[in-house]
Amino acid sequence: xxxxxxxxxxxxxxxxxxxxxxxxxxxxxxxxxxxxxxxxxxxxxxxxxxxxxxxxxxxxxxxxxxxxxxxxxxxxxxxxxxxxxxxxxxxxxxxxxxxxxxxxxxxxxxxxxxxxxxxxxxxxxxxxxxxxxxxxxxxxxxxxxxxxxxxxxxxxxxxxxxxxxxxxxxxxxxxxxxxxxxxxxxxxxxxxxxxxxxxxxxxxxxxxxxxxxxxxxxxxxxxxxxxxxxxxxxxxxx
Numbered sequence: 001x002x003x004x005x006x007x008x009x010x011x012x013x014x015x016x017x018x019x020x021x022x023x024x025x026x027x028x029x030x031x032x033x034x035x036x037x038x039x040x041x042x043x044x045x046x047x048x049x050x051x052x053x054x055x056x057x058x059x060x061x062x063x064x065x066x067x068x069x070x071x072x073x074x075x076x077x078x079x080x081x082x083x084x085x086x087x088x089x090x091x092x093x094x095x096x097x098x099x100x101x102x103x104x105x106x107x108x109x110x111x112x113x114x115x116x117x118x119x120x121x122x123x124x125x126x127x128x129x130x131x132x133x134x135x136x137x138x139x140x141x142x143x144x145x146x147x148x149x150x151x152x153x154x155x156x157x158x159x160x161x162x163x164x165x166x167x168x169x170x171x172x173x174x175x176x177x178x179x180x181x182x183x184x185x186x187x188x189x190x191x192x193x194x195x196x197x198x199x200x201x202x203x204x205x206x207x208x209x210x211x212x213x214x215x216x217x218x219x220x221x222x223x224x225x226x227x228x229x230x231x232x233x234x235x236x237x238x
Contacts, residue, residue, distance in 0.1 A: 021091065021092070024063035024064065024066070024067055024093075024094045025063070025064055025067030025068060026064075027060060027061070027064050028060075029060070030187075030198070030221055031158055031186075031198035031199075031200055032060055032061060032125075032158075033220075033221045034185055034186075034200050034220070034221060034224070035061065035123060035156045035158070035200055036061060036064050036068075037216070037219035037220060037221065038154075038156070038185065038200070038202060038216045038219060039121055039154065039156065040068065040219070041212060041215045041216050041219050042154050042204075042208070042212065042216070043069075043120065043121070043154070046068065046069060046070075047069065048069055048070070048071040048072045048073065049065070049069050049072045049073075049119075049120040049121055050072065050073045050074075050117075050118070050119045050120045050121075050150070051065050051072055051073070051074040051075070051119060051120070051121050051122075051123070052074075052075050052077070052114070052119040052121070052122045052123070052148070053074065053075065053076040053077065053123050053125070054077050054106040054109075054122065054123065054124045054125070054126060055077070055078060055106065055123075055124065055125040055126040056076040056077065056078035056083070056084055056087065056101070057078075057087075057125060058087050058091055059076055059087055059088075059091070059093065059099070061123055062074050062076055062093065062097065062099055063093060063094055063097075065121075066093065066094045066096065066097040067094060070096065071096070071098070072098065073098050073100075074097070074098060074099040074100070075099070075100045075101075075102060075114065075117075075119075076099055076100070076101050076102070077101075077102045077103075077104055077106055077109050078101075078102075078103065079103065079104065079105055079106070080103075081103040084101050084103060088101065102114075106124065106126055106133075106136055107135050107136055107141055107144065110144050110145070110148055111144070114148065117148065118148055118149060118150045118153065119148060119149060119150065119153055120149075120150050120152070120153045120154070121153060121154050121155075121156070122145060122148060122149060122153070122154075122155045122156070123156045123158075124136070124145070124155065124156070124157045124158070125157075125158040126158075127157065127158060127159050127160055127167075127171070128160045129160055129161045129162055129167045130167055132167070137167075137170065137171060137174065138174060139173075139174040139177045139178065141174075142174045142175050142177065142178045142179070142203070143177070143178040145178075145203075146178045146179055146203075146205055149204075149205055151205060151206060152204075152205075152206060153204070153205065154202060154203070154204050155175075155179070155201075155202070155203040155204070156200060156201070156202055157171065157175075157200070157201040157202075157203070158198055158200060159171050159184075159198065159199045159200070159201050160196075160197070160198050161196065161197070161198075161199065162196040163193055163194055163195065163196065164193045165190075165193045165199075168184070168199055168201075171201055172184065172201065172232065172235075175201060175203045179203035179204060179205060180204060180205055180206055180207050181202075181203065181204045181206070181207050181208045181228065182201065182202070182203045182228065182232065183201070183202045183203075183208075183213060183216075183226055183227060183228035183232065184199050184200070184201055184202075184226070184227050184228075184232060184235065185199065185200045185202065185216065185217070185224065185225065185226040185227075186198065186199040186200065186224075186225060187223050187224065187225070188223050188224075188225040190225075191225060191227065191235055202216075208228070213226055213228050214226075
């Protein structure tokens with residue numbers, strides 16, 4: 001159930017984002033809440049971080065980040081100038097938000113405007129299964145993303161997919177070529193490969209201890225399952 005007084009960003013009749021202006025630390029959509037909860041587990045200190053949002057939407061996680069990690073430096077990239085302008089004009093960010101909007105492709109921006117920068121958290125929210133732009137799904141793109149993370153930084157990728165989740169398999173394989181740790185998280189039914197939906201791919205340049213993986217699963221939203229290591233190997237071999 002949507003929150004009374006909240007705003008919903010809809011593009012082409014499809015709901016894209018939900019923003020509660022009265023409580024911008026609230027994250028409504030399940031997969032975005034999963035990213036937020038896992039990020040809070042992996043970066044537990046409430047100190048400023050450097051965020052890169054690839055695919056801006058309504059800047060839901062940028063709003064959450066300002067509430068959770070006040071004073072953070074944030075960059076939001078979207079290829080649609082009109083969308084970015086519309087969101088910033090109609091859905092004001094929390095007071096004190098330090099956000100740099102960039103209109104660009106999510107790959108070329110890493111090679112050009114942000115070629116010398118690194119981030120504590122990168123959120124890639126563009127994928128829609130086999131309709132995803134191919135140049136944002138390849139192993140060399142994951143290599144580029146890995147190079148833009150700080151040593152303890154975390155990449156989160158929203159992977160939308162349909163059964164039998166072959167696109168998800170390709171993203172896991174691509175990420176594993178360049179990251180020390182890769183995990184998938186979603187409601188448990190998604191791991192049956194029988195349902196369409198969203199999975200969150202988490203990747204880091206440093207290994208993550210099993211206790212933190214378990215803490216991410218506990219953080220939810222529930223029901224929740226996180227697969228990494230051998231458990232993720234099994235998912236790739238139905």
